[in-house]
């Protein structure tokens with residue numbers, strides 16, 4: 101009896117520690133690569149890549165976000181899947197290489213967003229915080245390296261508003277694959293800006309490094325994908341472990357009528373799900389939903405137990421009265 105309780109407590113501690121392992125990672129911020137040859141890349145037609153603007157950084161600009169930089173607070177950490185280049189509104193933004201515009205439109209916090217597919221390198225480039233009021237290039241347009249795609253947006257049209265203006269800057273990303281390899285919408289898909297997984301794990305490349313190298317790095321680049329399993333593997337596994345453990349707990353708990361154990365199990369799932377949810381993990385919501393199912397089944401079981409207890413008591417008093 102005693103060792104079973106010890107075992108039960110141990111199981112929950114193991115499950116709790118599984119959540120902690122999630123927080124450890126080594127996705128380091130990448131500094132801006134050398135940008136001193138920016139003019140040379142733009143002028144030389146023989147080179148495949150150039151930077152998306154004539155100048156990238158303003159002296160006075162506040163710290164621009166780098167590739168894989170973390171957002172804070174750190175317990176809901178997200179990574180910057182691109183580089184930010186600060187220039188005034190109206191600055192022209194160029195295609196970094198020959199390609200086809202595969203998206204041009206309004207997109208939430210980006211204001212206006214343009215995406216160019218470069219099938220010859222199997223990458224796409226993404227340009228955010230543009231100006232819908234100045235010019236809107238059509239999707240499907242074929243562009244050459246250096247061709248103007250858009251202009252940087254004013255601080256109230258680039259994803260910012262009059263009430264909450266956004267510093268004018270270009271959010272510039274390069275990713276393995278074509279836009280269609282990442283269907284739909286969502287933080288980890290094609291329009292990703294600040295994302296939960298490490299950007300390099302989901303195909304994002306270090307933009308200034310690629311342009312400086314004048315080639316897409318060979319080897320070490322993960323294949324593109326849009327699969328739930330690839331991106332949320334850890335979360336799906338965590339949810340699976342908890343749902344399985346909870347179902348076993350529920351099955352044996354009800355069979356052996358361990359009411360306190362069953363209640364404690366339910367409370368543990370609520371506590372764990374809440375903890376994961378606060379940490380920004382999708383598994384938290386899934387485990388909380390499971391806790392709801394668990395509570396419903398438990399509620400029904402308690403009701404049935406009480407019903408049968410009363411039946412037994414009713415039967416017994418009947419015997420007494422005769």
Ligand SMILES: [Zn+2]
Pocket residue numbers: 165180182183184270271272293
């Ligand atoms: Zn950005």
